[in-house]
Amino acid sequence: xxxxxxRYIFIATVLGLTSYMYWKLxxxxxxxxxxxxxxxxxxxxxxxxxxxxGCGAESLHVLPEQVQLQIAxxxxxxxxxxxxxxxxxxxxxxxxxxxxxx
Numbered sequence: 568x569x570x571x572x573x574r575y576i577f578i579a580t581v582l583g584l585t586s587y588m589y590w591k592l593x594x595x596x597x598x599x600x601x602x603x604x605x606x607x608x609x610x611x612x613x614x615x616x617x618x619x620x621g622c623g624a625e626s627l628h629v630l631p632e633q634v635q636l637q638i639a640x641x642x643x644x645x646x647x648x649x650x651x652x653x654x655x656x657x658x659x660x661x662x663x664x665x666x667x668x669x
Contacts, residue, residue, distance in 0.1 A: 573659055580655065584648050591641050599634045616642065 592612045596603050603611050606626050614626050615638045627635060 570663055573663065577656065577659060581652060584652070588641065588645050588648070591644075592638075595634060595637045595641065599630050602629050603634075616645065618642075 589612065592615055593608065595615075596608050596611050599611075606614070610626070614620075618627055618638075627638065630638075
């Protein structure tokens, strides 16, 4: 019972944080102007998350500096969220293991 509830809480947390990150990226995409519309949202979000992969660095350098700073902020927040999710998953696994031993 507890495992199912904790699994659903973890899935809801991951979906919520992922949705929030893409929502913030979409806001930046809309505010970036016509230069971001040329590459589309899929490639914009891909290059924003992994700027050193492929030709993403060239695509993001044409954007205004303020937009580049916003993308860097989102990337920084995403790495912190990923670290938090890994800690949350580790704590959840340890808690389930402790509950099964008892």
